[in-house]
Amino acid sequence: MSFATTKFAHHIPLSTTAARSNDHKPFLDPFKATPFLGSTHKFRFHPLTNSNHTNNHRRSAVVAVSDVLKAKKPKSTSNLLITKEEGLELYEDMVLGRAFEDMCAQMYYRGKMFGFVHLYNGQEAVSTGFIKLLKKEDCVASTYRDHVHALSKGVPARAVMSELFGKTTGCCRGQGGSMHMFSSEHNVLGGFAFIGEGIPVATGAAFSSKYRREVLKEADCDHVTVAFFGDGTCNNGQFFECLNMAALWKLPIVFVVENNLWAIGMSHLRATSDPEIWKKGPAFGMPGVHIDGMDVLKVREVAKEAIGRARRGEGPTLVECETYRFRGHSLADPDELRDPGEHLFVSFPLFRIPIYSLMSSTFTFIFVCARM
Numbered sequence: 163m164s165f166a167t168t169k170f171a172h173h174i175p176l177s178t179t180a181a182r183s184n185d186h187k188p189f190l191d192p193f194k195a196t197p198f199l200g201s202t203h204k205f206r207f208h209p210l211t212n213s214n215h216t217n218n219h220r221r222s223a224v225v226a227v228s229d230v231l232k233a234k235k236p237k238s239t240s241n242l243l244i245t246k247e248e249g250l251e252l253y254e255d256m257v258l259g260r261a262f263e264d265m266c267a268q269m270y271y272r273g274k275m276f277g278f279v280h281l282y283n284g285q286e287a288v289s290t291g292f293i294k295l296l297k298k299e300d301c302v303a304s305t306y307r308d309h310v311h312a313l314s315k316g317v318p319a320r321a322v323m324s325e326l327f328g329k330t331t332g333c334c335r336g337q338g339g340s341m342h343m344f345s346s347e348h349n350v351l352g353g354f355a356f357i358g359e360g361i362p363v364a365t366g367a368a369f370s371s372k373y374r375r376e377v378l379k380e381a382d383c384d385h386v387t388v389a390f391f392g393d394g395t396c397n398n399g400q401f402f403e404c405l406n407m408a409a410l411w412k413l414p415i416v417f418v419v420e421n422n423l424w425a426i427g428m429s430h431l432r433a434t435s436d437p438e439i440w441k442k443g444p445a446f447g448m449p450g451v452h453i454d455g456m457d458v459l460k461v462r463e464v465a466k467e468a469i470g471r472a473r474r475g476e477g478p479t480l481v482e483c484e485t486y487r488f489r490g491h492s493l494a495d496p497d498e499l500r501d502p503g504e505h506l507f508v509s510f511p512l513f514r515i516p517i518y519s520l521m522s523s524t525f526t527f528i529f530v531c532a533r534m
């Protein structure tokens with residue numbers, strides 16, 4: 163087995179010597195900082211934590227990547243093992259996701275779109291990194307933050323946008339709306355308004371795939387299901403019940419936690435006894451992997467192995483992707499609770515300073531000016 167499990171756990175610290183030497187500083191200098199490594203840094207700037215809260219819980223920022231992959235690749239070229247076409251496909255998918263969501267925001271604020279609309283800005287690498295490795299027959303279960311999962315899985319942007327406008331040409335004939343993207347053709351099992359609801363549905367799909375292969379003897383049925391859900395959802399019972407069943411029956415499923423650090427206005431660190439969600443995998447006897455969810459190549463690397471493992475009949479994997487949402491929880495809830503400094507810090511290293519963050523507070527504006 164190549165992933166980290168309880169038995170074989172080994173923590174690979176991020177190679178961020180420079181970042182560590184900056185631990186004491188309130189903000190890293192974006193120009194001198196090491197490459198952006200996902201939300202690992204963000205914990206240091208949590209509003210609650212001038213204290214050591216962060217350090218207590220996340221000191222060993224773990225990115226567990228398979229031994230096999232590490233052995234195969236020299237460090238310097240590890241990210242280059244994709245073809246130009248694959249790279250372009252990933253880029254295109256992420257840009258599509260971002261542009262789509264920005265257009266949703268425009269339409270919503272112009273009063274053309276109604277209801278709850280939860281955008282995915284910032285999290286694109288997770289959807290792209292996993293879903294672009296799936297076959298058409300493989301299934302995806304999403305959450306209410308589901309537009310981009312549907313797009314990555316191949317549902318045409320026009321059908322997703324029409325759904326948001328409530329048109330009959332939408333992928334659910336306009337009857338589902340933003341939180342309920344579904345496509346039987348593309349095996350998108352749905353977005354779900356109740357948190358955690360997609361996890362048992364995904365577990366059922368994985369069970370059916372295994373049943374078809376092993377009981378009905380459909381030898382070519384090696385379909386995998388990927389279930390996406392948030393950090394807040396991991397405190398729900400359905401998550402634990404499904405980890406148990408999936409491990410017990412060795413189901414072909416990958417549980418992907420998109421840990422954006424917040425559940426509406428509740429910080430992950432305040433809500434969860436052990437914030438390292440990936441550790442819950444080994445507790446159920448499946449590998450748990452923790453990755454930088456804002457690096458599409460790292461996500462893809464781990465996804466490849468987790469999906470391959472499921473397809474080979476070796477059972478489920480829990481992958482915790484550290485990420486961040488750049489917008490509020492929903493368009494109706496534009497998020498005044500997060501510290502603007504946290505938001506800015508996350509955006510700045512890659513020059514992704516969202517306009518709304520600049521507009522949203524004087525503090526942010528002054529900080530940016532000082533940096534220019």
Ligand SMILES: Cc1ncc(C[n+]2csc(CCOP(=O)(O)OP(=O)(O)O)c2C)c(N)n1
Pocket residue numbers: 305307355356357358391392393394395396422424425426491
């Ligand atoms: C069963 C259930 N309980 C409570 C809610 C209210 N609720 C909506 S979103 C949310 C937070 C979920 O956070 P997370 O799982 O981290 O997902 P994110 O929004 O960050 O993507 C909650 C508690 C709900 N939708 N369903």
Ligand SMILES: [Mg+2]
Pocket residue numbers: 392393394420421422423424425426
């Ligand atoms: Mg969350």
